[in-house]
Amino acid sequence: MGDQRTATPDGAGTAPRGLGRRRFLGYVLAAPTLVVAAQFGEAVLAPDRAQAAGIGVPEPSEIFDLTDMLTTAALPTSGLISIQLNTDGTATFALPRAEVGQGITTSSAMLIAEELDLPVADVRITLADARPELLFNQLTGASNTTVSTYTPIRVAAATARQRLLAAAAAQFGVPASTLTTSAGVVSSPGGQSASYGSLAVAAASLTTLQLTVTLKEESAFSVIGTPQNRIDALDIVTGRKQFAMDLVVPGALPTMVCRPPTINGTVVSVQNLAVVQAMPGVTDVAVIPTGVAVRAQTFGQCIDAVRALLVTWGPGTEDDATDATVLRELQAAQLPFAVPAVNLLAETVEASFSFAFASNSALEPNCAIADVRPGQAVVWGAMKSPIVAQGAIAAALGLPTGAVTVHVTEGGGSFGRKLFFDAALEAARISQAMGKPVKLMWHRTDEFRQGRTHPMSIDSVRATYLLGQVLTFEQRHTSVATDFSHGLGEVITAMVAKLPVGDIGFSETIFELSQQTPYSFGVTTQLLSEVDKGFNTGSMRNIYSPNVRCAQELIVDQLAAAMGQDAYAFRRANLTDPRAVAVLDKVAQLGSWGRTMAPGTAQGIAVHPEYHSVAAMLVEIDCTPATVGRQVPDAYTGPRVTKVVCAVDVGLAVNPLGLQAQMMGGIMDGIAVALTSGLHLENGVFQEGSWDNYFYTRQWNVPPELQIVVMPSASTTPGGAGELAVASAMAAVACAYGRATGTMPTSFPINHSAPLAFVPLPTVPPIPQSPTDGLTSAY
């Protein structure tokens, strides 16, 4: 058994530095079988980035970024996370994060398997209910999960292994130091062996103990850093994986909401409530703050009822707004450039870019199950901020927080949408109003029209140069306000005094902490201003970065051209971080940068550092008329990205296969926001109402060639990955498009100003009826 001396993460006593860095305090909790625990959030990562900062004054995000903030926020307040060893030899762990496809259940299982010497297949990961005692440490966002859980999970697993060794030593009558562990079995040199399952009771403790454990050296890793398939892959391909709407909760019948024709419109009156109440299958109709809810035996009957409702609607919050009015509002709010006049001989490159509203809707729509009874409530849903959800639901229902149980289900995608808990709150209100359990699901059309959006923004850049040197680089990002009230805001409230950004608001803090100029461009300033809080907004994968990076890289191409330099060589010469240079070199080499391309086709290249990681993209695009004009029914085709080469350095890549998957997804997102995916606002209504209106990347937009290289890294700690690829992918696509067409694009997505490629669905009734011709289109 380990000694009782307290070790600190940065080395205690006379331990060599390498060892001290790996010694931590673990806990054995009082329980019938072995339950081990560790402080959550212990793994603050001292940023070693200061040395990577370039010349001039480092931007705040170079020395302390959003990743550090979320990691540090956990330090003083976090509770314990625990792993249970079961008598069947498996280990179970309730991860206090949301799995939405990013692969953190798999990577967490790998961390446990590594330190415990247990096969990954014997580790069971579930998602923890809302745990208010974790305070800030149950938010899934900002690509922070692996960064903040990497050490605590391993400490708990190592504690378990140490206890199992001690139990086996007692059983075998030999010193623990002579024993070895492998694949869930403890063995002695004399040939004795015991499975973890057989030791699970003996290794348990009647009282809670502390012990010091030593983590494995990175060089001894046999699981971490190896490609691992998703632990839920079999459940997925057989249809067994359960999402919120697949759960069976007694009495929770399908429920939908008839929503207003304009954003945030309100119910004035319902003309035919009794008629709708009597429709086939319908059990309940209730007016709630966001519309009129109907509950029925099937969702099909809910759709019928929603469509039948005759509602008088009050105005919404943005009834007069169109794309053009919002654009003018943004232009009026843009902060001025600040750098004083430079050398009169300096030349200037300057441009403004606009980025349309975009939808962060996942394929699984907003949905939740709620069972609200007098004095208590239980809610199920995919929520990335369950603690905030619990508090908000309790307040809405008039219940104490402790009376609300929030079960976190696995989500069918998030992309920022599930940072909020709109469906859970709405479901709870409906359940309370009807006095019955409900299974609430948003219709797809509502997802686009009333769901949260990535806000419209403009971005202006002005750069000056002289004699082959960039002297100044100024960027002004002006955006419709992003709603961060899902809990990231609370982290910042608590942290703001400690941050190197001074006393500024939430959004500005996020911006300051996430945005970097990776290039050494002299006097560099990047500022955010926000307008108009009447929209339902939220973060979309990679928040501000795709638009900011896109604008920046397009200007970098302009600067290189103006100075007669190659776009890759110019970037390389001005990059300050060797990791950024390495990924840029890698894609230039693998992608044959500069190769001769046919007219109408071209390459683009871009790099993006964030989350203590860095990614580079080389893209080839085909903008020839034959390609742009290719026809797919009910689709937008347009320019085709024909090839993407990506190189990524996330430090220690826990699961390279999962990392490549995240990069692939981010690349598809980057292609979408550059070329095809935007929302058109017209008189307070987003025109898009289906996936054949909102053009997320489809198979006919997919690059036939894709190569993703995971770079070896000198770093022994993991950086963030889930959102990393979007910014550089979008920027590289935009740069390639500009080069192929000879005109720098300034409006995104590039198809946004073209005539609508679809006929908008009606707004009353708010959702369309399902088709009836499904048999004729079978193939």
Added chain:
Amino acid sequence: MPEQTFILNGEQVSVDIDDDVRLLWVLRDVLGVTGPKYGCGLGVCKACTSHINGQAFNPCSVPVGDLQPTDEVTTIEGLPATVGQELHPMQQAWLQYDVAQCGYCQPGQIMAAVATVLKARAAGHEIGDADFDEIRNICRCGTYVRIREAITAASANF
């Protein structure tokens, strides 16, 4: 209320429900078969893709009253039985290439993939990029490239 009868994953089933309720809701809300997912209810996203008499279709766009008692509906749950194996080769390929991310669209993707391979085969050509470009199923996680790789690999195995 009318009785609706059809064959679901090899078993004759009967449901008392109105003719115009779409099959997706009969499967999910009445019969508890939740492999086919809702992504739009408009025949657009294809997340509910299943097979009817061996062809891919979208249950969200078929009134249950249009089914005949002899119609064979196969959802992802019934796919392995169509080849008499624990897993269909397409499911095996999905595992081999670790295609899924969130997994929400993947039952529909797999059902569409099987039909796409069979369609290409019936047309007398190997599956290729032109066939992939016709697959309409949305994957919002963007797993499209691994989908293509898995289909290519599986097409040799059934």
